[in-house]
Amino acid sequence: MFRINENFLKLSAGYLFPEIARRVALFSSENPVVAQRIIRCGIGDVTEPLPTAAAEAMHKAIDDLTKRETFHGYPPPAGYDFVRAAIAQGDFRSRGCAIADDEIFLSDGSKPDASAILEILGNGNRIAITDPVYPVYADTNVMAGNSGAALDGGGYGGFTYLPCTPANGFSPALPTADVDVIYLCSPNNPTGVVLDRAALTRWVRYARDHGSVILFDAAYEAFIREDGIPHSIYEIDGAQECAIEFRSFSKVGGFTGVRCGYTVMPKALHATTSSGTRVGLHALWMRRWATCSNGVSWPVQCATAALYSPAGRAQTRALTDFYLENATLLSTACEAMGLKTYGARNSPYVWMTCPAGLGSWEAFDLLLREAHVVTTPGAGFGRGGEGFIRISAFNSRANVEEVVRRIAVLMPSTAR
Numbered sequence: 486m487f488r489i490n491e492n493f494l495k496l497s498a499g500y501l502f503p504e505i506a507r508r509v510a511l512f513s514s515e516n517p518v519v520a521q522r523i524i525r526c527g528i529g530d531v532t533e534p535l536p537t538a539a540a541e542a543m544h545k546a547i548d549d550l551t552k553r554e555t556f557h558g559y560p561p562p563a564g565y566d567f568v569r570a571a572i573a574q575g576d577f578r579s580r581g582c583a584i585a586d587d588e589i590f591l592s593d594g595s596k597p598d599a600s601a602i603l604e605i606l607g608n609g610n611r612i613a614i615t616d617p618v619y620p621v622y623a624d625t626n627v628m629a630g631n632s633g634a635a636l637d638g639g640g641y642g643g644f645t646y647l648p649c650t651p652a653n654g655f656s657p658a659l660p661t662a663d664v665d666v667i668y669l670c671s672p673n674n675p676t677g678v679v680l681d682r683a684a685l686t687r688w689v690r691y692a693r694d695h696g697s698v699i700l701f702d703a704a705y706e707a708f709i710r711e712d713g714i715p716h717s718i719y720e721i722d723g724a725q726e727c728a729i730e731f732r733s734f735s736k737v738g739g740f741t742g743v744r745c746g747y748t749v750m751p752k753a754l755h756a757t758t759s760s761g762t763r764v765g766l767h768a769l770w771m772r773r774w775a776t777c778s779n780g781v782s783w784p785v786q787c788a789t790a791a792l793y794s795p796a797g798r799a800q801t802r803a804l805t806d807f808y809l810e811n812a813t814l815l816s817t818a819c820e821a822m823g824l825k826t827y828g829a830r831n832s833p834y835v836w837m838t839c840p841a842g843l844g845s846w847e848a849f850d851l852l853l854r855e856a857h858v859v860t861t862p863g864a865g866f867g868r869g870g871e872g873f874i875r876i877s878a879f880n881s882r883a884n885v886e887e888v889v890r891r892i893a894v895l896m897p898s899t900a901r
Contacts, residue, residue: 492628497635501620501865502528508850509859519857524884524891526815526877527859529674529833531739533807533881535788536800539738542791546784560780563771564591564747568786571793572747576732582719584749588767590774591781591789594746595704595733600625601777602700602729602748605769606666606756613645613664615657617675617863617870619702622668639868648869649676655827655836656684659691667692669718670702672709675866675875676836677812677828679714685721692727698756699728704746707737707805709831717749725751729766736808736833736879737801738792745781745789808833811885812878818889819876835876836863848874856891 505527513520534540549555563569569589577584592598599621612626623641626632633642640646645664647657655678657669669688671680680688692699701718709716718724733746750770755763774780781789791797809829816829819837827836839848845862852858852874861877863870878885 490628492630492632495627495632495634495641496624497639497641501861504865505849505859505861509853512853522857523853523859524857524880524888525859526880526888527861527875529736529877529879531736531741531808531879532884533739533804535739535743536792536797536804538791538794538797538800539740539743539788542787543743543784546787550783557783560783560786562774562778562780563587564589564781565786568790571790572732575793575798577717577719577749580716580720582717583725584719584751588749588751590748590750590770591786592746592748592778593744593781594735595702595731595748596621596746598731598746598748599700599702601773602770603629603631604777605766605773606698607759610665611645611663612643613647613660613667614867615649615668615670615673616640616646616868617649617866617873618668619670619674620866622700623867639864639871646867646869649673649678650869651825651827654678656680659687663695663697665697667697667699668702669699670704671715672705672828672832672834674702674705675834675861675863675870675873677830677832677834678836679709679711679831682713682715682721685715685718685724689718689721689724689727693723696757697727698754699724701728701730703730704733705736705832706732707801708809708833710809711831714831719749719751725753727754729754734789734792737805738789739804740785740788743785743788745785805833807882808878811880811882814885814889815876815878818892822893829878833878835878837874837876839863839872839874845871845874852892852895856888856895858888858891 569586572589573584573586612631614622635641645660649655649657655676706716718728730749734740750767752767754766792801812829812833815835816826819826825838828834845864849862852860861875863873
């Protein structure tokens with residue numbers, strides 16, 4: 486009889502967002518009259534149309550596929566050269582980061598990349614994860630066998646958790662025990678807080694001193710507006726020898742339904758085999774992509790490259806500005822009701838303290854039941870998320886203004 490990967494059985498519960506969808510579906514079925522009034526500020530899915538530059542490039546690329554002379558079949562596994570060059574120049578070399586074109590690897594998004602990276606990392610690595618944390622980091626390591634059993638109250642044995650709290654500004658302290666793989670996310674999902682240059686410098690220094698690798702999720706870097714905050718970990722000296730960076734076009738280009746992201750895999754990054762041999766990860770990552778992927782489609786790659794044109798740059802800036810304005814409206818309204826918030830300034834997420842006496846799932850149910858607004862309970866991001874709610878700014882302006890109005894009616898009696 487064939488066997489399953491029993492690590493999946495250690496997963497403590499359903500993935501966060503399907504559980505939210507289940508609760509919303511149940512509420513809708515029981516309350517069909519108000520179901521159409523539900524406004525979704527939970528999952529970070531975009532609502533605004535694609536930038537015109539990307540849409541026009543996709544149309545042209547589709548036309549290419551209708552003619553033999555311009556037809557494109559299988560793309561290169563890591564992406565077409567012109568797209569990798571646009572990314573390396575636009576996101577890195579323009580900021581003083583010496584990233585080569587062939588250190589860019591295109592994919593269908595940073596979420597699958599953050600999972601796939603475990604395929605080239607060995608078993609037995611000691612994993613450090615912030616708490617609260619984007620669930621993918623923890624769950625994929627559980628699936629890969631890098632954790633112990635689920636713990637009462639949340640979390641898993643075997644991980645080194647790095648608490649992120651209001652007391653430390655949601656910037657995790659260095660671990661007291663040695664770790665091998667470190668997950669960092671800035672701007673952070675879910676808290677919306679950014680890591681400054683001093684914090685990233687400490688982490689790079691730690692990783693180099695301890696032979697660790699930093700898996701740096703910069704999916705929301707396009708929302709950074711504060712001067713002096715690094716957009717890439719490669720702005721820190723020495724990071725190319727100890728860090729892998731993940732990026733996504735889901736939010737900056739509205740590509741949640743189009744699907745494109747990329748990983749930066751520096752050639753300077755090496756790991757050690759069990760026998761002590763030093764091995765470059767760049768070649769392993771290339772081998773992985775050549776084996777497991779047929780690449781990103783021609784229309785999507787053309788749309789991606791168009792985001793780096795002058796028109797595309799202006800349009801993506803306007804798009805991210807729009808969502809940041811939504812975040813400001815939400816944050817300001819919550820603060821006016823006595824609910825402390827974090828994020829929003831450099832992030833499309835508002836991390837809000839729960840109303841007095843409510844846990845995060847209780848606050849979620851209250852907002853759904855009474856305001857007909859879907860949010861994300863902080864407990865879904867780990868033990869450190871209890872007591873908070875994440876509100877997504879990815880919505881129309883009209884919907885955001887309506888959410889503000891509904892919360893204002895509901896919250897005065899429940900705010901701290």
